[in-house]
Amino acid sequence: MSAPVQPEAADAPPPAAAVLRPHAEQEYAAELDALQAEDDRARPPSWNLSPWAVVTYALGGTLRDGTTITPKYIGARRLVEVAVATLATDRALLLLGPPGTAKTWLSEHLAAAISGDSTLLVQGTAGTAEDAVRYGWNYARLIAEGPSPAALVPSPVMTAMRDGKVVRIEELTRMPAEVQDALITVLSEKTLPVAELGTEIQAVAGFTLIATANDRDRGVNEMSSALKRRFNTVVLPLPETSEAEVEIVSRRVAELGRALQLPAEPPALAEVRRVVQVFRELRSGVTSDGRTTLKVPTGTLSTAEAISVLTNGMALAAHFGDGQLRAPDVAAGLVGTVIKDPEHDGVAWNEYLEAVVREREDWRDLYRACRDLSVAAG
């Protein structure tokens, strides 16, 4: 049989009003429904699912009726269990970790599973004002009518308290410290006073808060210990195995390459593996064979940076090279990513180059490329 092959696009035309990125509760509505139907365990007040079902939703599994729940978070089960248990004890949850460890991703899915709503969100930036975590005013109304409940503009935090839902605070430590501290009353007294109206909003059972923060980046506002004490903290680590990281990196690099319309071919798995290995070895301070201990550079060396080293390399290969990703294309990005502090990182990188890269037979090209760079620079 040789039926003419239909172009793929004709098979499944995208819906006309497709949003670029649906919310978790929209995208995985079917899974959530199936879990809800099957879940017969005790649910904390105003939770859509039992804690057990939330854990299953996050980590994946197969239900009795055969529905497959895809894993949303790939990592240690105990971390997710502690996170869900925290929310079940009505404590606030702080997801802490280096950049690119799926903190936001996990918080969105937890909110979707528990409240069916991941949109109550405050994005922390240096410019986040207290209004964003308390409440603001509709000034036209305020001037026309004076302070009234109708003129009040509730923040996501206030809405979550009123409705007994999960509110998410992204990049908590990027907010100015005084804005962060506005959360203290919310978390300890579970109430939000509105002084102008002489009233307050008391949190309904089910209200809880998930914050994410980055423990590696510079330029963050350290949390006050008063606030810190009101959170249970779960640290999300970098990918545990090299294979998992290679998988994440090569998938993202291919996607990004397509998005940027780079003419270069996606990098061979071997090159991805090599970059991931360099990152993992320097990050952990020990070579993959466990034989040699290394100095750890000051930079994050996150998975996301490994991805960008490779996409940069692809861009170089496409525009200045022969379209094939080769060691010199990778080397420039690699050195720039590793050496953030010229003095300390320079020593760490040189040691690594001489003691490890040089010794590996099939890494000779990379050694030479990096060597050429440092000679040119020094």
Add this chain to the structure above:
Amino acid sequence: MTTTVLGIRHHGPGSARAVRAALAVLDPDVILIEGPPEADDLVRHVTALTPPVAVLAHAVDEPGRVAFWPYADFSPEWQALTYAATAGRPAHFIDLPAAVTLAGGDERPPAKEQALVADPLGWLSQAAGHDDPERWWEDVVEHRLGGEPLELFAAIGEAMTELRSAAAADGWVLDERDRQREAAMRRGIRAAIKAGHLRIAVVCGAWHVPALTELPSAKADADVLRGLATARTRATWVPWTSERLTLASGYGAGVAAPGWYAHLWRAPDRVAERWVVRAAGLLRSADVSVSTAAALEAVRLAEATAAVRGRSLPGLSELTDAVQAVLCFGDATPLRLITGKLTVGEELGEVPADVPIVPLQADFEALCRRLRLRPSAADKDIELDLRGETDRGRSALLHRLRLLGVPWGTVVAARGEGTFKEGWHLRWEPEFIVALIERARYGTTVQAAATSVVAERAARAEQLPDITRLVEAVVLADLADALPAVTTALEQRSARTGDVQQLMLALLPLARVLRYGDVRQTSADMVRGVVDSLLIRVCAGLPASSASLDDDAAADMLGAIESAENAIAIVGTPDQRVAWRAAQHAVCDRASAPGLVTGRCVRLLLDAAVLEPEEAQRRLARALSARDETAYAVRWLEGFLRGSGLLLLRDQVLWQLLDDWLCGLHGEAFEEVLPLLRRSFAEFAWPERRQMGELVRASRRGFRSSSAGAAVDWDLDRVRQILPVLAAALGGSGAEVAGG
């Protein structure tokens, strides 16, 4: 007559509680325990011991062949032993004799099967989704079966019968060794019956219960046990530690968390609360602020996590997760601080002096006899000639004992010349024997124990120089087996330190080991590897770390560089020499490097013919040209000329440069420089100084001789004038001199 078999989990506090309760109900007239019968004589010491302790059995003819049966106070066997001791009932060990196990090679079945056989109750709890078998026991076994201990053990017996037949259906067969052990235990039970005991209690691992409940014909067992090879064996008690309880020995698997088990054993109630409070206390003492409110939240979180995991009681993993999430703000570092103290525990057992001697002590005494060294409380000085075998043995023994914390001998300066002599001051203190017994847990021979002590110290040492000193100690004590541990530790610490000086100082002892030490090939390769990696780090870090040092720091750096120079001279490969010179070159090119170090590096490079003489001259000129920084110039000179002034005498250009600079200094600067210069020149050999003086004088008089110091233009008339005075002063005849 009744025989009750109490199936236990080795080191399980739940089992220990149940055994104690069951014995109180049974009131047995004899207690039989799974353990080596050689230890029967040791039972009488039980009340004088402080657990953790271990029964140690060793082959008499081969002190290195040993087996241990450790007990903590939460071990069911230990509870049975103390019950027997306090109630005045006999207790016997009925397992296969250690004589047999020590004689044969001990093959172990594959890991998966072993987990089931060694810890069937733990396996059951895993199967039930509980990762903490003791909490599972508490929840399922104790809470559900209530307070009737004999029913509990009957239930365990039934469960084991089921488990064994299921395993057998799965293809499991009792391995040869276990068949012998069970036969031996049945033999022990029969012997107790024959001795006329009426109420017999047997304490053994749960897995064996079904095999001990029914007694087949004695002949079948006798057949199994007939003709087994045995080794001459002796047994004794040795002190044990919580940490060593975590090691696999005797009963197979070790306990992962002895501290947690001890807590389960001792906490009267509210296990989770008490645990979190203890963790909070430890964190506070480690300067982590922990509030009572936080402790409360940690307990709540542990309970909620247990609920999420479908467990009714929080176990160690839930508590650890909760302590980390709440008390440590998610950070695992403070958690590690307390793990040692809390989860593992830091208990050290005690064994009184009247217990039979331990093999380490026996080995020590044998060594003393062989080397003809007698411990004596009197002070004594001896001198060893390390070329002789006996003296070398003595030296090694004394050095090893020092490593073991038995400072019997102290090294003193030897009287004679030569490096082969070693002087010792000997004095034996009675407490040394106690120290020796305490060290018994490290090994059965002085050599093995010293080796493990070195390994432990290497693993714990924080600073690189501590490890470097260990390297030297290892060489002195002739402990080639300890080298791998030390070099590994050295390798790891060297990566973590940013201190290039320490790295350089570590090189020389290693180089000596490699070059002169009597080491085996494998060890030599390891040392070589460490030297290589140290050198890479040194060469990478030297230029940066030579920058911005004050005078003292520069002097230290200079010492380190010279030490490394010596090391490389001994063991450096051509590649390494090139890299080392390149690093030195980079130091010289750094404006921020101190003069002393820069000057020294230029000199070393000049001597190694890496720098051309013209280049060295250029650099000297540049260093001296910094007119307003005379101190820098003087330091530079000090480094450059260090050790020998011959260079100045040979190279006239250098000499001239120095001379011009010195003459060009204005008065104040000259006075400032003078003491420093004097110090540099004072180091030169006397003939060098004299020649220099002559060179100076010659040049000051406006002419230079072609060969320095050879031709001096005497003014004979003036010389003659002072001769009579000299003659009078010397008391000789003036005429003679004048005539000559």
